Amino acid sequence: xxxxxxxxxxxxxxxxxxxxxxxxxxxxxxxxxxxxxxxxxxxxxxxxxxxxxxxxxxxxxxxxxxxxxxxxxxxxxxxxxxxxxxxxxxxxxxxxxxxxxxxxxxxxxxxxxxxxxxxxxxxxxxxxxxxxxxxxxxxxxxxxxxxxxxxxxxxxxxxxxxxxxxxxxxxxxxxxxxxxxxxxxxxxxxxxxxxxxxxxxxxxxxxxxxxxxxxxxxxxxxxxxxxxxxxxxxxxxxxxxxxxxxxxxxxxxxxxxxxxxxxxxxxxxxxxxxxxxxxxxxxxxxxxxxxxxxxxxxxxxxxxxxxxxxxxxxxxxxxxxxxxxxxxxxxxxxxxxxxxxxxxxxxxxxxxxxxxxxxxxxxxxxxxxxxxxxxxxxxxxxxxxxxxxxxxxxxxxxxxxxxxxxxxxxxxxxxxxxxxxxxxxxxxxxxxxxxxxxxxxxxxxxxxxxxxxxxxxxxxxxxxxxxxxxxxxxxxxxxxxxxxxxxxxxxxxxxxxxxxxxxxxxxxxxxxxxxxxxxxxxxxxxxxxxxxxxxxxxxxxxxxxxxxxxxxxxxxxxxx
Ligand code: VG1
Ligand code: CO
Numbered sequence: 332x333x334x335x336x337x338x339x340x341x342x343x344x345x346x347x348x349x350x351x352x353x354x355x356x357x358x359x360x361x362x363x364x365x366x367x368x369x370x371x372x373x374x375x376x377x378x379x380x381x382x383x384x385x386x387x388x389x390x391x392x393x394x395x396x397x398x399x400x401x402x403x404x405x406x407x408x409x410x411x412x413x414x415x416x417x418x419x420x421x422x423x424x425x426x427x428x429x430x431x432x433x434x435x436x437x438x439x440x441x442x443x444x445x446x447x448x449x450x451x452x453x454x455x456x457x458x459x460x461x462x463x464x465x466x467x468x469x470x471x472x473x474x475x476x477x478x479x480x481x482x483x484x485x486x487x488x489x490x491x492x493x494x495x496x497x498x499x500x501x502x503x504x505x506x507x508x509x510x511x512x513x514x515x516x517x518x519x520x521x522x523x524x525x526x527x528x529x530x531x532x533x534x535x536x537x538x539x540x541x542x543x544x545x546x547x548x549x550x551x552x553x554x555x556x557x558x559x560x561x562x563x564x565x566x567x568x569x570x571x572x573x574x575x576x577x578x579x580x581x582x583x584x585x586x587x588x589x590x591x592x593x594x595x596x597x598x599x600x601x602x603x604x605x606x607x608x609x610x611x612x613x614x615x616x617x618x619x620x621x622x623x624x625x626x627x628x629x630x631x632x633x634x635x636x637x638x639x640x641x642x643x644x645x646x647x648x649x650x651x652x653x654x655x656x657x658x659x660x661x662x663x664x665x666x667x668x669x670x671x672x673x674x675x676x677x678x679x680x681x682x683x684x685x686x687x688x689x690x691x692x693x694x695x696x697x698x699x700x701x702x703x704x705x706x707x708x709x710x711x712x713x714x715x716x717x718x719x720x721x722x723x724x725x726x727x728x729x730x731x732x733x734x735x736x737x738x739x740x741x742x743x744x745x746x747x748x749x750x751x752x753x754x755x756x757x758x759x760x761x762x763x764x765x766x767x768x769x770x771x772x773x774x775x776x777x778x779x780x781x782x783x784x785x786x787x788x789x790x791x792x793x794x795x796x797x798x799x800x801x802x803x804x805x806x807x808x809x810x811x812x813x814x815x816x817x818x819x820x821x822x823x824x825x826x827x828x829x830x831x832x833x834x835x836x837x838x839x840x841x842x843x844x845x846x847x848x849x850x851x852x853x854x855x856x857x858x859x860x861x862x863x864x865x866x867x868x869x870x871x872x873x874x875x876x877x878x879x880x881x882x883x884x885x886x887x888x889x890x891x
Contacts, residue, residue, distance in 0.1 A: 333506045333507070333508060333509060334409070334490050334492060334493055334505060334506065334507050334508070335490070335508060336409075336410040336488055336489070336490055336507065336508055337410070337488070337489050337490070337491050338486050338487075338488055339365075339368070339486060339487050339488070339489055340485065340486050341365045341368065341369055341372075341484055341485065341486060341487055342365075342484075342485075343369065343481055343482050343483065343484050344363070344365075344366055344369055344481065347369065347370050347373070347477075347478060347481035347482075348474075348478045348481075349460065349469075349474040349477060349478065350837035350838055350839075351688060351689045351836070351837035351838045352447065352458075352460055352468055352689060352690070352691075352837075352838060353443065353445075353446075353458050353459055353460025353461070353468070354370060354458060354459050354460070355446045355447075355449060355456055355457070355458040355838055355839070355840045356456065356457065356458070356840050357454070357455065357456060357457070357840055357841070358395055358396050358452075358453050358454070358455065358456065358457045359453075359454075360840075361396060361400070361457045361459075362396065365487070367400055367403060367459070368403065368407065368487045368489070369481055369484050369487060370459060370477075370481060371403065371404055371407050371442070371459070371487075372407060372411070372480075372484060372486075372487035372488070373477045373478075373480035373481045373484060374442060374459070374461045374477055375407065375408065375411045375413070376411075376480050377461075377473060377476045377477045377480060378439060378440065381439055382411060382412055382413060382439065383412035383413075384412065384413075384414045385413055385414060385415075385438070385439035385440075386413070386414060386415040386416070386417065386436060386437075386438040386439060387408060387413055387415075387416055387417070387438055387439055387440055387441060387442060388416075388417045388418075388424070388429050388432045388433050388436070388438050388440070388441035388442070389401055389404050389405070389408075389416055389417070389418045389419070389422075389424075389441065389442050389444075390418060390419030390422055390423060390424025390428070390429055390441075390443070390444065390519065391419075391422055391423070391424065391443055391444025391445045391559075391621070392423075392425065392426070392444070392445040392447075392451075392558055392559040392584070392620045392621040392622070393421070393422065393423045393558075393559050393584035393585070393586065394444075394445065394446065394451030394452075394456075394457065394586055394587070394588070394620060395451050395452050395453055395455070395457070395586040395587060396444075396457045397422045397423075397444045397445075397457075397586075398421060398422045398497065400422075400444050400457070400459070401418060401419075401422035401444060401497060402422075402495060402497065404416075404442055405418065405493065405495050405497075405514055406489050406490050406491065406493050407487065407488065407489055408512075409490040409493055409505065409507050409512045410488035410489050410490045410507070411488050412510070413512070414510075414511065414512060414513065415512070415513045415514075415515065416513070416514050416515070417432060417436060417438065417515050417517050418497050418514060418515070418516050418517065419516075419517060419519040420497065420498065420499070420500055420516055420517065420518060420519050421497060421498055421519070422444065422497055423519040423559060423562065423584060424443075424519055424559070425519075425523065425559045425560060425563060425621055425622030425623070425722075425723075426443055426445060426447070426621040426622055426623040426719050426720075427523065427622055427623055427713075427717055427719050427720070427721035427722070427723070427724065428519065428520070428522065428523040428563070428622070429441040429443050429462060429466075429719075430462060430466035430467065430717035430718050430719040430721075431466065431522060431523055431526045431716075431717050432517075432522055432523075433462060433464065433465075433466040434465070434466040434717065434718075435522055435526070437464070438464065439463075439464050440461055440462055440463050440464055440469075441461070441462045441466075442459060442460075442461055442462075443459070443460045443461070443462060443621070444457070444458070444459055445458050445460070445559075445620060445621035446458030446620070446838075446840065447619055447620055447621045447623070447624075447838065448592075448593055448594035448595075448619040448620060448624060448838075449594075449620070449838070449839075449840060450587075450588065450591075450592050450593070451586060451587050451588050451593075451620060452586060452587030452588075452590075453587075455587070456840045461473070461474075461477065462718070462719070463694075465694055465697075465698050465718050466717050466718040466719065467690065467691060467693070467694035467697075467718030467719065468689070468690055468691040468694070468718075468719070469691065470691050470694065470695075470814070471691070471814065471816060472814065490505075490507055493505060493507075495514055495516075496516075497516050498516075499516060500516050500517060500518055501515075501516055502514070502515045502516075503516075519562055519563075520562050520563050520566050523563060523723075524563070524566050524567060524571065526716065526717075527567060527723065527724065527727060528571070529653070530651065530652065530653040530716055530724070530727075531651060531652065531653070531727050531728075531731060532652050532731075533571055533572065535734060536572055536727070536730055536731065536734060537571070537572050537573050539730065539733070539734040540568075540572045540573055540574050540730070541572075541573045544734075545737075548575075549574075549613050549614065549730070549733070550578075550611060550612045550613045550614075551568065551574055551578040551579075551612065551613065551614050551615075551616070551730075552578065552580070552603060552606060552607055552612045552614070552615040552616075553568055553574075553578060553579045553580070553615075553616050553617075553726065554579075554580050554581055554595075554600060554602070554603040554615070554616065554617040554618075555579065555580070555581050555582045555584075555617075555618055556581050556588060556591050556593040556595065556599075556600065556617055556618060556619070556620070557581045557583060557584065557585040557588040557589040557591050557593065558581075558584060558588060558593040558618055558619060558620040558621065558622060559584050559620065559621055559622050560582075560618040560622040560722060560723060561581065561582035561583050561584045562582070562584065563622065563723055564579050564582050564618075564723065565579060565582050567723060567727075580603075588620060593618075593619050593620035594619055594624075595616075595617035595618055595619055595624050595625060595626035595710050595722075596626060596710060596889060596891045597626075597634065597890070597891055598888075598889045598890070598891070599889070600617040600626055603615050603616075603617050603626075603628070604628065604632045605632075607628055607630070607631070607632045608631055608632035609631075610630065610631050612630060613629070613630055613733070613739060613740070614627065614628070614629060614630075614726075614729065614730070614733070614740060615627075615628040615629075615632065616628070616722075616725075616726045616729075618722040618723070619710070619722070622721075622722050622723065623690075623711060623713075623719050623720040623721060623722055624709065624710040624711055624720065624722050625640075625710055625711075625712060625722035625723075625725040625726060626710050627640055627725065627726070627729050627740070628740070629739060629740025629741045629744075630739055630740065630741065631741075633740055633741040633744070635740060635744060636669065636708070636754075636756050636861075636891075637668070637706060637707065637708050637709065637710050637711065637712065638664070638668050638669035638670075638671050638672070638706070638708050638754055638756050638850075639669075639671050639744060639747070639753075639754070639756075640706065640712055640725065640729070641662075641664060641668070641671065641672045641704070641705070641706035641712055642671035642672040642674065642675050642747065642751070643732065643743060643744065643747050644704065644712065644725070644728050644729070644732065645662050645672050645675040645676065645679075645704055646675050646747060647731075647732045647735060647736070648703075648704065650731045650732055650734070650735035650736075651728060651731050653714070653716060654703065654714075657703070658703075659679070659681065659703055659704075660681070660682075660700060660701055660702055660703040660715070661676065661681050661682030661683060661684060661696070661701050661702045661703065662675070662676045662681055662682075662683050662684070662702070662703070662704050662705060663683065663684035663685070663686055663693055663696060663702050663704075663705040664683075664684075664685060664686075664705060664706055664707065664708075665685075665686055665687065665688045665689070665692070665706075665707040665708065665709075666685050666686065666687060666688065666805050666807075666819060666820060666822065666832065667688060667707075667708055667758070667820060667832045667834070667846070667848040667850075668706060668707055668708040669708065669754035669755075669756040669850040669852075670685075670754060670828075670850070670852070671751065671753075671754040672704075672706065674751045674752070675751065678751075682701060682702075684696055684701075684702065684705075684810070685807075686807055687805065687807050687816050687819035687820070688707065688709075688819065688820065688834065688837075689837070690707070690711065690713075690718070690719055690720055692807070692809070692816070693705045693718070694718050695809055695810075695811035695812055696810065696811060697715040697718060698811070699810075699811045701810075701811075702715060703715045706720070707720070708756065708758060708848065709758075710891075712724075712725040712728070713725070745857075745858070748857035748858075749857065752852060752853060752854040752855070752857060753852070753853050753856075753857040754850060754851070754852050755849075755850070755851045755852075755853065755859070755861045755864045755865050756848070756849065756850050756851075756861065756865075757848075757849050757861055757862070757865050757869070757890060757891065758846060758847065758848050758849075758890070758891045759846070759847040759849075759869070759887035759889075759890055760836075760844055760845070760846055760847075760887055760888055760889040760890075760891075761844065761845040761846075761847075761878070761882050761884050761887050761888060762839070762842075762844045762888040762889065763839070763841065763842040763843075763844065763888075764842055764843045764844065764845060764882045764883075764884065765842060765843070765882075766842055766843040768881045768882060768883075769835055769843035769845055769881065769882065770835075770843070771881060772845070772876060772877065772878065772881035772882070773821065773833065773834075773835060775877065775881075776821055776833060776875065776876050776877070777804050777821055779875070780802035780803075780821060780823055780875070781802065781803060781804070785799055785802055786799050786800070786801060786802065787799060790871040790874070790875070791867075792866075792867040792868075792870040792871050792874075793866055793867035793870065794867070795867040795868075797825040797826070797827065797829060797867075797868065797871060798825060798826045799823060799824075799825060799826075800824050800825055800826045801823075801824045802821075802822060802823040802824065803821075803822055804817070804818050804819070804820070804821055804822070805818075805819040805820045805821075805822050806818070806819060807819060819834070820832050820833065820834035821833045821834065823875070827851075827852070828851075828852045829849075829850060829851040829852065829868055830848070830849070830850040830851075831847070831848070831849060831868065831871070831872040831875070832846075832847070832848040832849075832850070833845065833846070833847055833848075833872070833876055833878075834846055834848075845878065845882060847869075847872055847873075847876070847878065847887070849865050849868050849869055849872060851864065851865055851868055862890075
């Protein structure tokens with residue numbers, strides 16, 4: 332039976348502008364009549380003529396409204412001329428798994444249903460983003476086009492009575508007004524696990540995890556935080572690497588993440604931190620809702636900053652078969668990320684790039700063969716095996732480093748600092764502030780720090796004095812396509828290399844979140860406590876930004 336395409340009249344909704352990583356709003360916003368339909372139609376149209384006859388990947392982190400949205404995307408895609416959809420079973424695919432699938436299947440792109448580290452459930456957040464054919468998040472020019480279409484939209488196309496059961500793996504073909512359309516519901520984890528097996532030496536890791544190689548098993552605590560990684564964690568760490576059941580927790584993806592805030596940091600992954608602090612584990616790790624972020628802690632909850640994690644992995648890349656085979660190209664980090672990896676790059680004679688916040692800025696450099704490893708201070712680490720950050724990949728990389736060195740995490744870090752010195756780093760988040768005063772704060776601060784007399788000024792606190800070397804609102808020209816991104820964060824660099832960065836989050840769903848990043852390098856004094864070492868600079872940052880005055884907050888919501 333041939334199914335017919337229906338043209339449905341609609342009107343634009345305001346504010347469908349993708350942020351740092353897709354459109355994120357409350358579920359109640361997405362479920363308004365035609366809201367999701369409009370946005371998905373805009374994504375499809377933004378692909379232009381390439382859409383007709385294309386293959387797309389669809390899946391998400393399993394949060395509330397994922398399944399309904401996935402089914403809706405099937406009906407819209409069918410009506411808009413897509414030939415084939417690869418849909419994760421039950422709508423489940425981690426963000427890195429989508430990236431891998433797009434590349435593996437040479438798809439035109441993928442629609443990812445996630446609000447990542449934002450809480451889920453009917454009262455919380457949903458999100459949609461588009462990844463392009465290189466597997467990476469759509470670049471600014473593309474998301475601007477999506478947004479433009481949402482502001483002008485008058486109709487969307489739908490095959491209303493297309494029935495599809497995405498709970499079962501299998502292929503179903505349809506005839507849409509005389510043209511074939513195929514939906515393949517795929518196992519959510521199989522392709523990703525295959526990909527990890529190509530990158531890492533699973534046989535060696537299995538002997539290391541089980542203790543066959545060392546005489547004692549590696550004691551792991553992997554916390555999937557009820558996010559999408561649960562299914563992947565069970566297959567990789569239990570079934571393939573032979574870890575014991577007690578090595579993994581919260582491995583059932585739940586629509587509301589079981590009430591957890593699936594953001595792997597010291598505040599929201601407190602349960603993991605408290606458990607590992609008792610001293611019974613060699614490594615602890617947690618992921619965010621969609622599986623692209625990771626937090627690594629060592630025995631007794633020794634915290635590895637994401638900036639250090641990146642630098643250590645860069646230093647030991649030869650421990651991973653993928654890099655032995657493909658070679659090591661350059662490294663990169665987002666601007667607010669501490670520059671520990673730069674020092675490794677310098678030593679190894681590699682190019683190091685500094686890009687704006689958001690994984691979309693790494694893609695061109697990877698596609699051009701100039702970049703193989705990159706990271707963000709926001710618990711993002713990844714390589715050019717895909718075009719997204721990859722939480723499970725990062726844990727496998729760390730276990731590979733432990734196996735390679737025969738050392739524990741704390742020792743690995745201390746040795747690293749003794750060679751390179753240490754970048755002390757912290758980030759203060761002030762979540763859900765009122766928007767207007769935050770915008771005013773940024774405008775006021777930008778004016779102050781870009782005034783000519785600001786350079787050369789000295790600030791003192793806690794017995795330390797910092798002299799301003801340069802200050803700006805960070806802008807970036809992509810070395811490959813020369814596209815320019817402006818106003819990416821206020822940055823003050825002092826003469827000793829220490830930095831203060833202030834920017835507003837682009838992933839929240841309501842109000843404003845202020846992020847304050849503090850970074851300070853010490854060549855010799857590497858064993859201090861970060862909170863103590865950074866206190867003077869934090870005080871100076873609060874003074875220059877006048878943050879307490881503008882936000883009315885005298886303490887951050889989250890410190891990492
Ligand atoms: C945050 C992080 C950024 C990250 C982005 C998406 O953005 O700071 O580094 O790339 O989230 O991560 P913002 O604009 O809120 O600071 V995820 O795991 O949401 O896909
Ligand atoms: Co995420």
